[in-house]
Amino acid sequence: MTRTIVGKEVLANLLSYKFHIVLLLTVVLLLTSFFIMHRDFQNRLADYQVIRPKPGEPIALVPPNPLSILAKGLDEAMGRSFEVGVTGITVRAGQKTGNLIFSFFPAPDFLYVVRVVLSLVALLFGFDQVSREKEDGTLRLMLANNVSRAKILWGKWLGNFLSLAVPFGLVSVLGIAFLALDPGARFSGEQAARIGLILIVTFLYAAFFLSLGILVSTVTRRAASSLVILLFIWALVVFVIPNLGTLLARQAVDVPSVKALSEKRQQVWTREVLLSIEEGRRAGAQEAGRGGWAGHVATINEDIDRLEEDYRVKFDRLVRLSKNINRLSPAASFVYAVTDLAGTGISEELNLKGEVIRYKDSIIHQMISSMALETRAKEYPAFGYRPRSLGSIFAGGALFDAAWLVFFNILFFALSYFAFVRYDVR
Amino acid sequence: MLKTIIRKEIQNNIFSFRFLASLAMLLVIVTVTAFILTNDYLKKIDEFSQRQTEIENYMKSYAHFNRVQNVVRPSLPPLPFLSLIRGISSDVNIDEFDDDPLPVMFPLIDLVFIVTILMSLVALIFAYDSVSGEREDGTLKLMLAGDVSRAGIILGKIIGGVLTLLVPFVFSLAVGLLFIILQPRVAWTGADWASLGLIVVGVFLYIALFYGLGVLISARHRSSASSIMTSLFVWVLLVLVVPNLSPYIASFISSTPSRIKVDRETARITDTERDDLGSRLQKERLQELAKKYPVLAENIPESEVKDRLAADPVFREAWQARRREVQLAWDEANRIQNEKAGKIWRELGRREAAQTEISLYISMISPLSDFTYLATDLSSTGIRNQAHFGQVSSLFWQAYADYSRQKIAALQKRDPSTDWWNTPVDMSDMPRFRYQEEALGGRVKAALPPVGALLGWFVLLFAGAYFSFIRYDVR
Numbered sequence: 001m002t003r004t005i006v007g008k009e010v011l012a013n014l015l016s017y018k019f020h021i022v023l024l025l026t027v028v029l030l031l032t033s034f035f036i037m038h039r040d041f042q043n044r045l046a047d048y049q050v051i052r053p054k055p056g057e058p059i060a061l062v063p064p065n066p067l068s069i070l071a072k073g074l075d076e077a078m079g080r081s082f083e084v085g086v087t088g089i090t091v092r093a094g095q096k097t098g099n100l101i102f103s104f105f106p107a108p109d110f111l112y113v114v115r116v117v118l119s120l121v122a123l124l125f126g127f128d129q130v131s132r133e134k135e136d137g138t139l140r141l142m143l144a145n146n147v148s149r150a151k152i153l154w155g156k157w158l159g160n161f162l163s164l165a166v167p168f169g170l171v172s173v174l175g176i177a178f179l180a181l182d183p184g185a186r187f188s189g190e191q192a193a194r195i196g197l198i199l200i201v202t203f204l205y206a207a208f209f210l211s212l213g214i215l216v217s218t219v220t221r222r223a224a225s226s227l228v229i230l231l232f233i234w235a236l237v238v239f240v241i242p243n244l245g246t247l248l249a250r251q252a253v254d255v256p257s258v259k260a261l262s263e264k265r266q267q268v269w270t271r272e273v274l275l276s277i278e279e280g281r282r283a284g285a286q287e288a289g290r291g292g293w294a295g296h297v298a299t300i301n302e303d304i305d306r307l308e309e310d311y312r313v314k315f316d317r318l319v320r321l322s323k324n325i326n327r328l329s330p331a332a333s334f335v336y337a338v339t340d341l342a343g344t345g346i347s348e349e350l351n352l353k354g355e356v357i358r359y360k361d362s363i364i365h366q367m368i369s370s371m372a373l374e375t376r377a378k379e380y381p382a383f384g385y386r387p388r389s390l391g392s393i394f395a396g397g398a399l400f401d402a403a404w405l406v407f408f409n410i411l412f413f414a415l416s417y418f419a420f421v422r423y424d425v426r
Numbered sequence: 427m428l429k430t431i432i433r434k435e436i437q438n439n440i441f442s443f444r445f446l447a448s449l450a451m452l453l454v455i456v457t458v459t460a461f462i463l464t465n466d467y468l469k470k471i472d473e474f475s476q477r478q479t480e481i482e483n484y485m486k487s488y489a490h491f492n493r494v495q496n497v498v499r500p501s502l503p504p505l506p507f508l509s510l511i512r513g514i515s516s517d518v519n520i521d522e523f524d525d526d527p528l529p530v531m532f533p534l535i536d537l538v539f540i541v542t543i544l545m546s547l548v549a550l551i552f553a554y555d556s557v558s559g560e561r562e563d564g565t566l567k568l569m570l571a572g573d574v575s576r577a578g579i580i581l582g583k584i585i586g587g588v589l590t591l592l593v594p595f596v597f598s599l600a601v602g603l604l605f606i607i608l609q610p611r612v613a614w615t616g617a618d619w620a621s622l623g624l625i626v627v628g629v630f631l632y633i634a635l636f637y638g639l640g641v642l643i644s645a646r647h648r649s650s651a652s653s654i655m656t657s658l659f660v661w662v663l664l665v666l667v668v669p670n671l672s673p674y675i676a677s678f679i680s681s682t683p684s685r686i687k688v689d690r691e692t693a694r695i696t697d698t699e700r701d702d703l704g705s706r707l708q709k710e711r712l713q714e715l716a717k718k719y720p721v722l723a724e725n726i727p728e729s730e731v732k733d734r735l736a737a738d739p740v741f742r743e744a745w746q747a748r749r750r751e752v753q754l755a756w757d758e759a760n761r762i763q764n765e766k767a768g769k770i771w772r773e774l775g776r777r778e779a780a781q782t783e784i785s786l787y788i789s790m791i792s793p794l795s796d797f798t799y800l801a802t803d804l805s806s807t808g809i810r811n812q813a814h815f816g817q818v819s820s821l822f823w824q825a826y827a828d829y830s831r832q833k834i835a836a837l838q839k840r841d842p843s844t845d846w847w848n849t850p851v852d853m854s855d856m857p858r859f860r861y862q863e864e865a866l867g868g869r870v871k872a873a874l875p876p877v878g879a880l881l882g883w884f885v886l887l888f889a890g891a892y893f894s895f896i897r898y899d900v901r
Contacts (some may be wrong), residue, residue, distance in 0.1 A: 019650075022655075024659075050684070050686050050687050051686055051690065077525055077530070098682075098774075098778035098782070099682070100514065100809050101672060102673045106533060116662075120662065154525045210788075227654060231551060232451050239535070240455055244459065246528050247466060250466065258524060260473060260523055263481070263497070263501075264480075266496040267481075270497050274848070278850075311524055314522070315526075318528070326532065335532070337776075346527055353523070
């Protein structure tokens with residue numbers, strides 16, 4: 001019986017105006033997004049080839065991540081070149097274009113299309129499932145047969161999920177297959193597995209909105225009011241909660257601004273330069289000044305390290321808190337899970353920065369002492385970065401986020417079941 | 427008759443579920459946003475003044491001319507408007523090692539977001555069944571049976587609808603503004619209020635435009651179920667897709683060389699290539715010189731040069747001329763190569779500006795971008811203010827350069843033997859950076875093109891709605 005209902009739902013969808021318009025929208029958007037983000041990736045790859053450090057240069061640079069085509073996340077920040085010098089880490093090649101319009105709107109990647117558009121589409125599939133059939137009177141007819149309400153609900157859910165997920169999944173896989181043709185973006189086996197996981201999380205996310213749609217449809221009498229409620233909930237979940245949560249977290253955690261930090265850094269520098277010149281003058285000889293400068297450089301490093309350490313501890317706290325507040329919305333969980341899986345998320349960026357700092361700490365003493373001796377050490381060990389493994393990504397929160405999405409799914413499906421069992425079909 | 431229709435529309439809407447739902451939603455979101463942003467702004471002011479005090483204290487102990495310009499660098503103070511609109515002055519700071527990735531993941535919420543995303547959605551939710559819904563109910567037939575023209579009906583519907591839409595927005599904005607008025611430390615000036623007034627006019631245009639779009643789509647559909655689908659489809663394209671795609675499309679149309687490549691290229695031009703050119707010029711000049719001073723052609727070991735200079739006046743003259751020529755050769759090489767590099771940078775700047783302009787034009791297809799540009803420029807949180815800040819800063823640097831030149835000259839006059847460049851000096855009389863917001867007139871002028879685009883949309887959509895309704899089959 002369930003099969004019949006699923007078949008009926010799929011057929012009804014295939015013939016509807018809604019389905020055609022939705023299909024058109026998703027196909028056009030996905031393909032445009034793949035095309036554009038692929039170009040963006042290629043440009044970044046070309047830039048990477050230009051600034052790639054020569055052997056022995058104390059520069060930490062990671063290549064752009066091919067999965068950033070799907071979820072750009074923080075890949076641009078991670079692809080900057082971190083140059084280690086005697087006074088710490090200098091960031092180069094940060095802003096790659098002077099076109100300010102980029103900073104107004106988020107990147108139209110797969111992640112964005114799913115987060116914003118697929119969620120809306122899933123709601124549109126769910127919003128009239130129960131109330132429309134009641135208005136049409138077909139719900140009564142269905143229930144007059146030998147079929148349980150649970151089966152009807154499940155059949156409706158599955159039928160709609162399939163008519164949503166199958167075309168979307170096909171277009172996505174097709175797009176990704178095209179991307180894989182580019183040798184620059186060729187995905188490794190592990191990356192293909194990551195893409196698979198991203199698609200699974202995507203379906204979980206879409207399923208949540210479908211369940212939400214069906215739930216609201218069973219608690220409202222009219223399809224029109226169901227739609228109004230759903231659109232408002234959608235705006236809250238997708239935009240308002242995650243965007244407000246970060247601001248809220250900032251109220252609770254006192255993190256100095258990046259500007260304050262860079263001003264302090266300049267102050268330390270300038271102070272030590274002056275002190276060392278005065279010292280040199282007092283000693284009267286250039287040589288004494290030279291050796292003394294190395295000591296000042298060490299002081300600069302210690303002071304700045306202390307400042308940054310303090311900042312990072314606070315910033316970590318801010319990130320944790322804002323993540324937890326934002327997780328009230330499944331859209332935030334979805335973004336965290338996908339960016340973590342793609343290796344472009346906040347945790348990955350923090351991890352990379354930690355590695356860069358470790359790299360700096362491992363060579364800075366050699367740098368300062370060779371400066372004091374006025375010899376130039378030419379060869380430094382190369383910086384190597386291994387992105388976090390899937391295991392540590394799962395342990396670091398992605399598993400929780402995925403489980404959290406599953407929980408939302410079960411909760412909302414169960415709620416709609418209870419609402420539907422008591423539904424007055426007349 | 428028009429009045430009756432308007433009244434009917436307003437009453438219809440006010441008692442509807444969607445009116446209550448949108449009022450409740452906006453009230454909560456606008457109030458919470460205003461509250462949080464105001465607190466955030468106060469925190470920013472405190473932090474800013476603390477930073478300024480720190481710099482002043484620092485200057486008392488370590489002021490000197492060599493490196494201190496890195497400490498007194500101008501920074502943009504938090505503007506009072508930040509308690510409503512954040513603009514692009516967000517705190518990502520990608521040039522710093524410790525950048526702030528949070529706004530990249532989730533752009534922060536503000537009034538512009540509420541208007542562009544939420545209000546446009548609300549407007550479509552109000553408008554999608556204004557024609558098709560009344561047809562389904564059969565009331566459209568009845569209305570037309572009365573003594574009223576179609577033009578009157580559509581006009582009444584639009585006016586009534588827009589007026590009711592404004593109620594939840596204005597009401598919730600008023601509640602949000604209460605926080606700002608009641609908070610004595612948020613000092614809004616008359617110009618701030620004036621620009622808020624202009625922004626509200628922009629909001630009115632923006633809402634009316636989306637309402638018109640909803641009516642137009644409604645008048646082209648038989649059933650309201652399909653008109654909502656089309657409305658949402660168009661909304662997604664206009665609001666969520668076109669703006670985000672625009673800079674990427676512009677970069678296809680008018681590509682710019684990568685800054686990283688240009689950086690490498692110009693570094694090469696002013697370094698290794700300059701060295702090659704310098705050596706070549708030096709060699710040429712010295713060959714020329716050797717004809718005049720044959721003594722230079724002799725290969726004198728470096729250790730003997732000093733003795734020879736003391737002993738031989740002819741050699742000394744030749745040696746001085748040689749030094750002059752070397753200096754000239756390298757000056758020449760530096761000049762040529764710097765000019766070459768400067769030309770490349772200027773060309774890059776020109777092409778980036780051209781690309782920005784194209785992105786701007788493409789994105790202005792979307793009313794969302796129009797409103798965003800209008801609101802951020804009027805509130806001094808947009809592109810224009812960044813340029814303005816750059817200008818104000820360069821004025822400060824000029825004043826600073828004048829000050830340091832005069833100060834050093836005065837100090838040197840008093841004590842010529844000291845290296846004043848590297849000695850602590852009392853710089854308490856140095857010019858301070860004071861940020862002055864651009865005058866309202868300039869900001870209004872900047873907001874005119876987006877307003878024009880919004881008006882254009884507005885006229886187009888209303889004409890479309892009117893003509894579609896005239897031909898609408900009401901049965």
